[in-house]
Amino acid sequence: MTRRVIAQGTFDILHPGHVHYLRDAAELGDELHVIVARRENVTHKAKPILSDRQRRDMVAAIDVVTEAHLGHTEDIFVPIERIRPDVIVLGHDQHHDADGIRAALDSRGIDCEVTRASAREPRYEDELLSTGRIIDRILDRRGDD
Numbered sequence: 001m002t003r004r005v006i007a008q009g010t011f012d013i014l015h016p017g018h019v020h021y022l023r024d025a026a027e028l029g030d031e032l033h034v035i036v037a038r039r040e041n042v043t044h045k046a047k048p049i050l051s052d053r054q055r056r057d058m059v060a061a062i063d064v065v066t067e068a069h070l071g072h073t074e075d076i077f078v079p080i081e082r083i084r085p086d087v088i089v090l091g092h093d094q095h096h097d098a099d100g101i102r103a104a105l106d107s108r109g110i111d112c113e114v115t116r117a118s119a120r121e122p123r124y125e126d127e128l129l130s131t132g133r134i135i136d137r138i139l140d141r142r143g144d145d
Ligand SMILES: Cc1cc2nc3c(=O)[nH]c(=O)nc-3n(C[C@H](O)[C@H](O)[C@H](O)COP(=O)(O)O)c2cc1C
Pocket: 008, 009, 010, 011, 035, 036, 037, 038, 039, 041, 042, 043, 070, 071, 072, 073, 075, 076, 077, 078, 079, 088, 090, 091, 094, 095, 096, 101
């Protein structure tokens, strides 16, 4: 039986932390499906710079990704019901509550594990592993021009 894994996130301006998360998730199964958050649903931080489609297309280009999907605009469980994953992998710092997601899956009759990926720490002094920090650096370095 094919074991399907779901990862998800905003993925605005890719960096090695994203690649680490997706590789970690891919190791848990045979197919990795990635749900890319809709701009309108990114409410806990600044809105993405890049469009929904561009972010999806870049995630799809990563070798361990089987398919990248645009998220649903209103109900995050719609793609999950379609993909029918065996495991959902949360990012190491994602605000989502694993128990809350487990309960919601249960109430919809979806039998799926929920687990959390590991963090990647910088490997050299200047490595930036956060979209927000990359944007801050751009503003800082180009702001004086
Ligand atoms: C299991 C799961 C499924 C999700 N599905 C969707 C979705 O279909 N559409 C969407 O816009 N966001 C979806 N999200 C929410 C986004 O991933 C959320 O906005 C996320 O927190 C993105 O921010 P981050 O990149 O900081 O993690 C989902 C989240 C989880 C945990």
